[in-house]
Amino acid sequence: SQQGEEDPQALSIQEGENATMNCSYKTSINNLQWYRQNSGRGLVHLILIRSNEREKHSGRLRVTLDTSKKSSSLLITASRAADTASYFCAPGRGVDMRFGAGTRLTVKP
Amino acid sequence: GAVVSQHPSWVICKSGTSVKIECRSLDFQATTMFWYRQFPKQSLMLMATSNEGSKATYEQGVEKDKFLINHASLTLSTLTVTSAHPEDSSFYICSAPGPPSYEQYFGPGTRLTVT
DSSP: OEEOEEEOSEEEEETTSOEEEEEEOSSOOSEEEEEEEOTTSOEEEEEEEETTOSEEEETTEEEEEETTTTEEEEEEOSOOGGGOEEEEEEESOGGGEEOOOOEEEEEEO | OOOEEEEOSEEEEOTTOOEEEEEEESSSOOSEEEEEEEOTTSOEEEEEEEETTSOOEEOTTOOTTTEEEEEEETTEEEEEEOSOOGGGOEEEEEEEEETTTTEEEEOOOEEEEEO
16 A cells, blocks of 8 residues: 655645645656545545656646655645645555645635 | 545434445446545544445454445445444545546545434
């Protein structure tokens, strides 16, 4: 199994600012996924990035992957109050996926 | 993207009773589904892998006789918490790999409270 560890554990920013969250993992992967979880809800799939990709964009989200450092980052640009949630990275797929504690992002209006 | 639903969204039951939670893939077929449990302010912990037409695979430390999993069709998996106790109170979430790239799609979760 493969667990991602998110950093920082908590992040508080003002609306309009950018938010960067980091993820580290231990063994080689074929892909990595980022998810968002609003309080008391299920996880929403944000982006899947493959091991042969270095960067991927989706709207205001930018994900990078550095397989040599076994790390990934999620950048949310021009944050909004609605972005307030916990963010998790998940290296690997399916039964091999394990979740870390996540990054709790608070965007203040 | 693909949609996974869960029912019920919340349930309150008395200690000693059993509760069934359903997980459905609405617009795709899933031979495999996953069940997670999440305690407040903690991460998701994988409980078991549900396999259509065969027995579920449980993670270490998860009692298979307490958490019964049935994956009777390609779109439905059920988790039954038997003889529930207050310590079973938690948020239960299922997921399934779906199109286009078999990324994991999660249900909205079921809040179980055992009194």
